[in-house]
Amino acid sequence: MSFSFHDEFLIPLEAGQAVDRGWTTATAGKAVAVTWHWTATWDLAACRMLLGGAHAFRKGEASAHYGVGRTFAEGVDRYVTLENRSWHAGKHQTLRWDGKALESDARKGTRTAIGVETVHIGYARDGVDAGDDWIEVASPQGVAMRVAPWSEEQIAMMIAVGKEIVARWPEIGIRDHHGHHDLCPGYKVDVSSAFPFARVLRGIYDDPSIPDVWDPLRTVRQRQRALLALGYDLGPGGADGTWGVPSDATLRRFQHEHALVVDGFWTSFVHWKVHELLEAKGLDLREVTASSRLRR
Numbered sequence: 001m002s003f004s005f006h007d008e009f010l011i012p013l014e015a016g017q018a019v020d021r022g023w024t025t026a027t028a029g030k031a032v033a034v035t036w037h038w039t040a041t042w043d044l045a046a047c048r049m050l051l052g053g054a055h056a057f058r059k060g061e062a063s064a065h066y067g068v069g070r071t072f073a074e075g076v077d078r079y080v081t082l083e084n085r086s087w088h089a090g091k092h093q094t095l096r097w098d099g100k101a102l103e104s105d106a107r108k109g110t111r112t113a114i115g116v117e118t119v120h121i122g123y124a125r126d127g128v129d130a131g132d133d134w135i136e137v138a139s140p141q142g143v144a145m146r147v148a149p150w151s152e153e154q155i156a157m158m159i160a161v162g163k164e165i166v167a168r169w170p171e172i173g174i175r176d177h178h179g180h181h182d183l184c185p186g187y188k189v190d191v192s193s194a195f196p197f198a199r200v201l202r203g204i205y206d207d208p209s210i211p212d213v214w215d216p217l218r219t220v221r222q223r224q225r226a227l228l229a230l231g232y233d234l235g236p237g238g239a240d241g242t243w244g245v246p247s248d249a250t251l252r253r254f255q256h257e258h259a260l261v262v263d264g265f266w267t268s269f270v271h272w273k274v275h276e277l278l279e280a281k282g283l284d285l286r287e288v289t290a291s292s293r294l295r296r
């Protein structure tokens with residue numbers, strides 16, 4: 001692996017810049033989580049113009065700790081050091097890093113989590129056509145979209161960045177990683193369930209046994225099959241691939257019964273809980289969601 005970290009775009013620690021000194025008493029002076037983002041840009045140069053250095057376009061509005069390029073040639077930018085806070089999440093935030101309701105501004109993403117931007121164009125939309133290898137995924141609200149894959153070189157750099165973060169803040173565990181959309185699920189999709197969480201976490205923590213709780217629950221039909229396997233009733237439609245009123249009501253009942261925030265959004269916190277409950281029943285998430293025998 002040969003890529004470079006670039007420190008020449010660090011944001012100065014001064015008034016008017018999107019950086020704050022140190023971590024707060026709300027988290028005992030530590031960073032406690034990692035929020036993964038996509039830039040919705042094609043390259044690191046655009047990300048750097050928006051967020052990096054003393055004269056960023058978004059100066060005083062937004063920042064991140066890192067910008068991870070698509071290729072080793074682009075490398076990784078550091079915009080804010082791990083000792084300080086970047087302004088990467090907080091707007092329209094409803095959930096904390098641990099999935100609980102955000103009860104106070106003191107626990108917003110900007111005050112608790114390291115923000116990592118990955119250069120990534122996002123989902124197919126007007127002006128952005130899907131490639132053949134783009135990933136079919138449902139949003140937290142069950143809307144189908146096609147998301148670009150993260151490149152192999154980028155995944156290697158994301159793992160290196162994660163290792164650097166965890167070396168400095170070793171209390172950040174596997175369950176403390178989430179996407180921006182997990183904190184504000186009704187507001188934006190960023191990075192979606194298509195993000196290679198399992199590969200990145202296995203790399204960061206050198207633990208191939210970390211379960212992939214995301215990939216087998218990417219699509220609406222997979223999510224419905226998992227709910228059926230857990231004994232929920234989706235009505236006569238069953239796992240019909242449409243996230244309508246019965247699915248929404250069932251997810252809310254699931255959230256209520258398992259002490260999750262009841263908001264009808266399929267977040268990483270739901271992914272983890274579904275996996276745990278299936279495992280407790282002796283069921284395998286990948287088998288359950290791939291099976292057609294559970295369709296009614």
Ligand SMILES: [Zn+2]
Nearest residue numbers: 037038180190
């Ligand atoms: Zn974001």
